[in-house]
Amino acid sequence: MRTAAGPRVTPALVGSAGVGSARVTGAPKAGPASSFPHIPGSWRSWLWLAVPLLFVAVFFAYPLAQIGAQSFQDKYGAGVGLANWQYELSSAAVQKATAATLKIAALSTLGALLLGTFIALALSFVPFRGAGLVTRLIETVVSFPSFLIPLAFSILYGRTGVVNSVLGQLAPGLPALNFVNDVPGVVLAEVAFYTPFVVRPLLAVFSQLPRELLDVAGSLGSGPLAIVRTVILPAGLPALAASAGLTFLLTMNEFGIILFTGAKNVMTLPMLIYTRSIVTFDMPSAAVIACIQVALSLGVYCLYRWTYKKLSGANHAAPR
């Protein structure tokens, strides 16, 4: 059939062959071939999605479920009911770690937001030659390992670091500068690392803002600060809120920076999970703390997605 209807030179003949052969292979009746794989939303999409879903199920959902199960068992796998939970929830270490986690995340987020907004504003609206290069540099920094910053901090400001040895030479009696191994050092390092996460989305939004808008606002008599407050920041609000949520989530989950500062008195939930499971092998305790941490993280995550959707949606509906 196919060869009989094969391509010929005369347009008319081959023309009919074109449709003819299409019809032969068409079999437009019954069978899976007749479903609409090319039409979005068919059951086939679900089937295909099953492969990556399975990966996430096996290597993410199942492990989380196992942590959940472990939190109700003792070291040997025997069920202990709510005993682990009761013990951990009432333990001062866990309570302090939760408070420390939230405090460090909040401070770091605040710092990153302030610094990031300033950098984005300056790069976007007070441009200079090389601003593009700086932007690209900031984008690169995002993919660097987070421990780069605490490492540099340790070299500079650590107990035996550069600053302390210089200070020691200049004024021998002075007590050593020691903030790196404490909350301020951790917060500073996290601000340094997470500021680019605020800068990037803001730069994207600011680049969309028509320059004429600023000129018009200026010609109407607004000063620079008023323009920032009334024109620029409202436009950047959804992006700012999204970055705030994301930064809070990531700083809450941060582990590398805190581990590297080696601060004994900075014990956050991720650090506590690490210590309990890897250092002291107390898996039931680690599991309970992990559950608390996951609950917090997912809560913040949902809040972040919800706010972002609301804000960006509202902004689309009623552009200012």
Place this chain on the structure above:
Amino acid sequence: MLLHAKSARLATWTLLAAALLLLVAAPLLVTFMAAFAGSWNGVLPAAPTLRHVAGALAADNFSSLVVSLQTAVFASLLAVLLGTWAAVCSASAAASPGLARLADAVFHLPAAVPSVVVGLGLLTAFSKPPLLLNGTVAIVVVAQSMLVLAFAYSTVSAAARGQDPMVALAAASLGASQLRVLLTVRLPLLLPAIAAAAGLAVALCMGELGATVMVYPASWRTLPVTVFALVDRGALFDAAANTLVLLAVTVAVLAVIAKCRGNSAVR
């Protein structure tokens, strides 16, 4: 254009320069200088030496580097493959918002959970039957790829959803099967996004610490773990040298990916 007074502009630029210097330049610069410093007791490092860098490229440390590179490449390949797969499926399902939303939620979720917890979960789940992975290389690869899957997925799915659906439909109308449309039209058009996802994934995997430190077997120590061990011992200059090597190799891998991406764009 916002600030017209020269003094105000200068003040802003000074502040900006200070902030950038502190945030971006200082850590890099300090790491770089420390990596080549024999001692650093004054304002500037003294007694420049290649000892630390040479140490980073020798024996144990070098094997850490190779381990990191292998893990990052495999984990990224896995993550980009699965992320692209999921992104293409969820973009095809744009007309059924339920499916797209489910995919979005599921594939973004691993990034919302701390890496330490991801590691703990793998450790808890796969230290016992039915699947024993604890102590294997696979568990490190799986941990890292799970952590970067969300980034790979969101990068590719943004591009896939931006694609003009008519291009794929036009290909189908010309007689191309679903598979052919995917291989000859949709995926080639997604290549830039896939390359970007791969670059990001490799960079993140190379520096991954939280999950790796939970699951790595003694025989498969990645470079960040080695750097941490050095810092813990107080060998800061050696740590700096190893970090520098890590950064250099990461940048090299990114350059290779960017090159592939450039070639694919020309074709």
Place this chain on the structure above:
Amino acid sequence: MLSTMKKSRRAAPAAGHPTPAAAVEPENAVELRDVSVSYGTTVALSGLSLAVARGETVALLGPSGSGKSTALKAIAGFERPSSGRVLLDGVDVTDASPARRGIGVVVQQYALFPHMRVDANVAYGLKARRMPKAEIAARVKAMLEMVGMEGHAHKLPRQLSGGQQQRVAIARALAIRPQVLLLDEPLSALDASLRAEMLLELQALRAELPDIAMVYVTHDQSEALTLADRIAVMRNARLEEIGTAEQLYSRPAGAFTAKFLGGASLLPAISTTVVPDGGAMGSVLAGAHRMKAVAPFAVNPGGRVLVAVRPHAWKLAAGSPAAAAGWAGDGAGDGYTVNSLPGRVESVQWRGAGHRLQVDLIGLSERVTVDLPAMSAVPAPGDLVVLTVEPQHAVLVPAGEL
């Protein structure tokens, strides 16, 4: 085993047809039977039945949102009808994917493959059909020559102008030698002068492809009138009416068509005569004015109708200002002269090829559009005029809502 089963199943529909040469070909290349398409609660196309014969061009004409593009997508297989059947050459393809339909499609933004050069774009469908390489090269060359793009074979789409991209898209669609060619607003992305040029080229192309059935979606009536053998006027997801351009233009069956195709003015009127079958002259009373017009359908005395008159059909009565003054003088007038309507010129617009007047009819509270040929005497805004129209150039349409 499986593959043989597949083969036999695939061959089955063909068995119904004898070999192509001996086949008694069904008359219609494309047939839609009561096709509806809906997305959730939105109905994009409602109960469309349409047949396109071999060698025929049917234009789907309508404003945006009228369902014309949806109809085209249903034929191409880009949309799944929620009910109804789609037939190609008498074979039901409602459930077949686009790949299996063998239809050439040219879409609005051309949808060229941006990563492939022009020749690869044109060869795409042939490769998908696993045509031998040598034949592909020859076919691609012939197609590019046909659309005058042979000099651009190795360029990427982004290196081409809009008109050139358009030609490549047509070459790509025709390379698979389809029996049916669908064009979805193919000229809408081009600027005005290029559009006129491409319209001529499409007309020439049409003449070169006498066996292909073409479905041409457009919102531009001049494109439809130029290219189409028949025009299907679409509105609100429905087929309003279908007919030859001549039929629709001179004897529109509905008010919407009369207005959309040719911009007719519509005057509400009451029938005063019996026209049993249609086709004869009918007499009506528009306000106080007696009018005669073609009645294509049966009318009875007292029936409400609309008198459709196209801008070109109006004439200015000689010595009109005075006569108009007379009309205006005795108010509603006695309707003495048939098809003469007094009015006041509201605006005059010079359009190069003539003048376009907006005239407010006195005693009817209707504003009509009048196109005067070049070189004719032109009244000024505010002037009183008397408009006349030949009875055979006025047509009655049913008084439907617009």
